Structure formats: structure tokens, C-alpha cells
Amino acid sequence: xxxxxxxxxxxxxxxxxxxxxxxxxxxxxxxxxxxxxxxxxxxxxxxxxxxxxxxxxxxxxxxxxxxxxxxxxxxxxxxxxxxxxxxxxxxxxxxxxxxxxxxxxxxxxxxxxxxxxxxxxxxxxxxxxxxxxxxxxxxxxxxxxxxxxxxxxxxxxxxxxxxxxxxxxxxxxxxxxxxxxxxxxxxxxxxxxxxxxxxxxxxxxxxxxxxxxxxxxxxxxxxxxxxxxxxxxxxxxxxxxxxxxxxxxxxxxxxxxxxxxxxxxxxxxxxxxxxxxxxxxxxxxxxxxxxxxxxxxxxxxxxxxxxxxxxxxxxxxxxxxxxxxxxxxxxxxxxxxxxx
Amino acid sequence: xxxxxxxxxxxxxxxxxxxxxxxxxxxxxxxxxxxxxxxxxxxxxxxxxxxxxxxxxxxxxxxxxxxxxxxxxxxxxxxxxxxxxxxxxxxxxxxxxxxxxxxxxxxxxxxxxxxxxxxxxxxxxxxxxxxxxxxxxxxxxxxxxxxxxxxxxxxxxxxxxxxxxxxxxxxxxxxxxxxxxxxxxxxxxxxxxxxxxxxxxxxxxxxxxxxxxxxxxxxxxxxxxxxxxxxxxxxxxxxxxxxxxxxxxxxxxxxxxxxxxxxxxxxxxxxxxxxxxxxxxxxxxxxxxxxxxxxxxxxxxxxxxxxxxxxxxxxxxxxxxxxxxxxxxxxxxxxxxxxx
Numbered sequence: 001x002x003x004x005x006x007x008x009x010x011x012x013x014x015x016x017x018x019x020x021x022x023x024x025x026x027x028x029x030x031x032x033x034x035x036x037x038x039x040x041x042x043x044x045x046x047x048x049x050x051x052x053x054x055x056x057x058x059x060x061x062x063x064x065x066x067x068x069x070x071x072x073x074x075x076x077x078x079x080x081x082x083x084x085x086x087x088x089x090x091x092x093x094x095x096x097x098x099x100x101x102x103x104x105x106x107x108x109x110x111x112x113x114x115x116x117x118x119x120x121x122x123x124x125x126x127x128x129x130x131x132x133x134x135x136x137x138x139x140x141x142x143x144x145x146x147x148x149x150x151x152x153x154x155x156x157x158x159x160x161x162x163x164x165x166x167x168x169x170x171x172x173x174x175x176x177x178x179x180x181x182x183x184x185x186x187x188x189x190x191x192x193x194x195x196x197x198x199x200x201x202x203x204x205x206x207x208x209x210x211x212x213x214x215x216x217x218x219x220x221x222x223x224x225x226x227x228x229x230x231x232x233x234x235x236x237x238x239x240x241x242x243x244x245x246x247x248x249x250x251x252x253x254x255x256x257x258x259x260x261x262x263x264x265x266x267x268x269x270x271x272x273x274x275x276x277x278x279x280x281x282x283x284x285x286x287x288x289x290x291x292x293x294x295x296x297x298x299x300x301x302x303x304x305x306x307x308x309x310x311x312x313x314x315x316x317x318x319x320x321x322x323x324x325x326x327x328x329x330x331x332x333x334x335x336x337x338x339x340x
Numbered sequence: 341x342x343x344x345x346x347x348x349x350x351x352x353x354x355x356x357x358x359x360x361x362x363x364x365x366x367x368x369x370x371x372x373x374x375x376x377x378x379x380x381x382x383x384x385x386x387x388x389x390x391x392x393x394x395x396x397x398x399x400x401x402x403x404x405x406x407x408x409x410x411x412x413x414x415x416x417x418x419x420x421x422x423x424x425x426x427x428x429x430x431x432x433x434x435x436x437x438x439x440x441x442x443x444x445x446x447x448x449x450x451x452x453x454x455x456x457x458x459x460x461x462x463x464x465x466x467x468x469x470x471x472x473x474x475x476x477x478x479x480x481x482x483x484x485x486x487x488x489x490x491x492x493x494x495x496x497x498x499x500x501x502x503x504x505x506x507x508x509x510x511x512x513x514x515x516x517x518x519x520x521x522x523x524x525x526x527x528x529x530x531x532x533x534x535x536x537x538x539x540x541x542x543x544x545x546x547x548x549x550x551x552x553x554x555x556x557x558x559x560x561x562x563x564x565x566x567x568x569x570x571x572x573x574x575x576x577x578x579x580x581x582x583x584x585x586x587x588x589x590x591x592x593x594x595x596x597x598x599x600x601x602x603x604x605x606x607x608x609x610x611x612x613x614x615x616x617x618x619x620x621x622x623x624x625x626x627x628x629x630x631x632x633x634x635x636x637x638x639x640x641x642x643x644x645x646x647x648x649x650x651x652x653x654x655x656x657x658x659x660x661x662x663x664x665x666x667x668x669x670x671x672x673x674x675x676x677x678x679x680x
Contacts, residue, residue, distance in 0.1 A: 002467065004419070007443075053657055079344070084446075088656070089426065089654065091655045094531055094654075095663065098653075098666045101530050104528065105528060106653075106668075110446075116445070123469060129463060129467070190441050191438040191440075313429065313434035313435075314429065314431070317431065317487075318435065321391050321393065323431075323435065328434075
């Protein structure tokens, strides 16, 4: 049974493993620095489907199937599936996972869904509600562009602060299998709205939420950034990452050399200039976690990291009605060892 | 810590109360059979706001504020807020709850959100992750019509199988306060898709999911419908309720006299003919639970009920792409006593 520390943090009382995981991407992600580490990629991003939305569902299905295969499990071995995405009514998740006969918990955390799902899956395992629980999430550039901005055929120009929605998915299975990496603590974020209204600058809208969650985590646990190998945010991109650094410095918790952002790890901004300020989307942090961070924790290259996925909780309708963009950030503390 | 029984069900190991609750509605709900029991209602459904979406957010805020007030609690006394709705990117929930400085878990269960939220809130309390957790959900007729069908000004005709999205919200607070009603068990549903494609007949799309969850619950617990005072579904309406009855009869678990549906309890279909097959929307089951079922369990009028909220996991985009409508149903077993 998990125990509460401080206001926003839960610590696992048992050794909860991320027992298996898998990542999926498209051409842009294959050509990025982590391309070789993806478990599956489709060059044209269609994945043999008739629409971007169906392609996104396919990616979730593929990621979960691969994670199950790696763990030597059948869908029926899972007690819960947790999933969410950014398509209206989360259809990427629901249409993907209807083929898996597993109790389904639908989540909505925008791009924070990777940490929200993994954190809750770990909680269910820790408290005995599940023997195994899987968390899945995804995003698709084509589906996101036409839903949130313009159809690709329109050829809209993008601002330098805009981010590139990753065509990617990640699936993770939490269990008590005893092997690293381990989920040690989770910190649930508050909805944070400082009044940013520029829908082309999501990083700025989400940075205060990331700062708030990190500050809550450090206060709850009595630790500091230097106690961790890395502090990895979800998709703040170049603009949001700088803002986060400033906010953390002001709180006397500078992240300095240990700060990374999945939106900057997934792509090479020098070579892939179209990503502008970096990657984003639910699949961005999920695929970087699965393709890079979890393997590094598994092999001991990393010992202890804070993974902080960030989400912008807005919609085109809210923006059209003049609303600002609330952000949220959920944190998962991951380690290579079950103790210490 | 909750314990698993069977494949889909968790039983609480502690006495988890629904400590306080509140419901909000508009004119249609005021004029229905439960009108007098709503905690707050606004005749024109605008709640003083500039848009239907903002009105829906207002309803969530109002429902949660009233529930907190009844319990004598401040927002800071809550350890978690769980919420979801059917607007794109769940903006009714996120814009409503940004004013509450409470760790936020966003959910997506379509109209099953009331049971999904209450079930997870109870789980968090039962396992010690939270002292108090609130679950909130809502729907708004005007916002739903223009998002899923046509703007109200268009004056579209509705089919006899269509349902009326409730302009309503409900908020519930789970805690260990020792008073009835109690959450005893939760059964998480599977995504169930039998190929129904008529977006004007959601009841038919959701009935198989409700039947599946109920059959899983009875199998997991070794009980039968006659062990409960009522089996109350979320928003199957007249058409879906009949289908559910048939499916349960075929499974030798007839619900007969103890079957109710929130979509049929919230409105008087004789007088309020515009509701056609009955009410629907996340706020439908949430408001009926708060205005009628929880009070009856509190005062002992009901002793033991199964509350089964049903959701249709589709979107207009999916329908336009020829997809069928997957359904889901989550169950909460509620009693007037902590034992027996």
C-alpha cells in the first residue's frame, strides 16, 4: 500500500517494476537521435491505415502488443489497461484497445498522460489492486495538426515557438517482477494557469506547472535536484525548458546540467529544422521514456531520474473563446535499484 | 488496501464513505421528477456565463463547492480531484477545477465517468493514498449538441432513439468518515464493441457493455441481481434498457423489477417528450446518483445497489470514418451499511 509523503507525493511500499515497454514512431522519429532505439517504425506514418486517427490507434496497439511480447505475457495477464491521448474523446486509445479484453481505465492528461498512466499503473500494482497494469499513450502529427491547427494540405506556416507533435506511441507494463527499473514515487500535479494565451507556445504555458510539481516533489521528499542523475521534462521544448530553468533558479533549486526534455531528445533540431522549438504530444515523452530512459535505468547507466510529463489542458474551442491555457505536470521517480 | 475478487472486481478493505455530494441542473432537470432534490439549478442553463462550455465548467465548480460546503471542508482538505467530461480535451473539467489547488487526475470515460471517478476516488481512500478524494463530472445539452450534432440554432430533428444530454453535474467526496453510504466494490469494464454504428442510438451501443460488466460482477462476487435493491444503469434510456434486460435474461440473470436507468429517472418522458428515449451525458448519471440514490442509501431507504454508469467511446471523427461505437460500463456497489 502506497504511503503519502507531503502534500502531493506518494511513495511505493513495494518494489514496483516497469517490467516491459515498447515504443513506436514514424520517419521523423526514425531520423532523430533515438531512431535506432524504437521498437517499430513506419516510414510514411500511415501504418497501413486509411486515416491519421486510425494510424494513431494502430501505434498504440502495436506498442502494447510489443511490450506484452517482450514480457512473455498475453493480454489476459493484464489486470488493467490505462490509456489516453489528445484526439477528441480519446479515440486513439479507445479504438486501439477495444481488441484487448482487459478492464480499461481511460485517462485525460494531455501530454502528461505518459506519467499519469505509468504513475497510476504503479499505484494499482503497489496497493495490490493489480498484479500487472499497462499504461499506453500516443500522438500523431497529421491527426493533431488537423484537429488543433490546420489540415496538412493547407501548408500553414509555423512560428519559431511552435512544437512538432511526435508521431509516436509508448506502452509500459508495471508489475512486481523484481527487475529494474523501479517506480519509487509519484507526484500528482495541480492545474496551473498563469494566463498564457498563445496556442503556438505550449512550452511557456506548461513550464509553470512543471516548476510547481518539481518544487512540490522536492519539498515533499526533502531532496534536491543534485540527488538525481537527470530531471527529464515531457515536452517543454526549447522555450519552455529555459523558462523552467529560470523558475527553478528563482526557487533556489537550479536544475542546470541535469535538465533534459523529451521534446529536445527525440529530434535533432539542427538537422530537423521543421520541429522548431522541439517535439510535443503524448507520444513524445512516452516514446523517449521507452526508447531511451527506461533502457538506461535497466542497464544501470542511469541510477535515479525524475520524469516529469507536462500537458496543456486546452482545446481549440477554449482558445476561440479567449481562454488562457492551463498546464499540468505529473512526476514519476524512477530508479535502477529497488532500494536506496 | 483493496483486494481483488475475480477478474474485474475490487472489494474495499476499509469502510469507504461517500461523505458528501452535490448536484446541479438546469430548467429541464428542475422540471423532471428529481427537480426538487437538486442542490442548485439555473433556469436558462447559462449559469451567467458567456458560452455553453463555460456554463458547464461553472456547474462542475458549483457542484464541488457545494459538496465541500456540506462536508465542512476546504479545497485544501482534498488530496485528489478526479474529473472528466465529454467536451473535446475535457475542458469542462480542466477549466472548472483550475481554481482548486488540489492534485488533479484527469479521466476519460465518456458517460461512465461518474462511476469511473467515484470508483477510483474510493480506491485511493481505501488504499491509503488519499484521506479524501473528490470525483466530479458534468454535461451540457447546448455544448454537447453543437459538438456532437448541430448547433441549437440549426433546429435539427431528433430521432425517437436519440437521447437528451442532461445539463447537469455531480460531485462526490470519498473519505473514511464512517457514515453511510459506503462504496463496497468496484468493477471496471472492458471496451465492448458489437458493431453498432447509429450515433443516434447510443443506448443500443452501450447495453452490451453494461451487460458484460454486470455479468462479470455477478461471476466475481457469486451474487445475483436479487441480492440487491436496485441495479441502476447510467444512461441506456428506453431502448438500451430493454436490450440490457434481454441480454441479462439470456445470461439467466434477469434484472426484472429492480432495474432502473438514470436516463429515465431524471426526466418525465410523458411530459418532457423532447427527451425522446431518455437522458444521457456524464451529468445524467452523476446528478441522479447525487440527487436521489445517495440520499436514499444515507437514510436507509435503499440498502444495497449496483450503480453501473455506461459510456459510448466514440467521436464525430470516428463516426465520419465509418467506425462503430465501442461502449464501456463501470460498476460501483453502494450500501447503507459498512458491513453485511
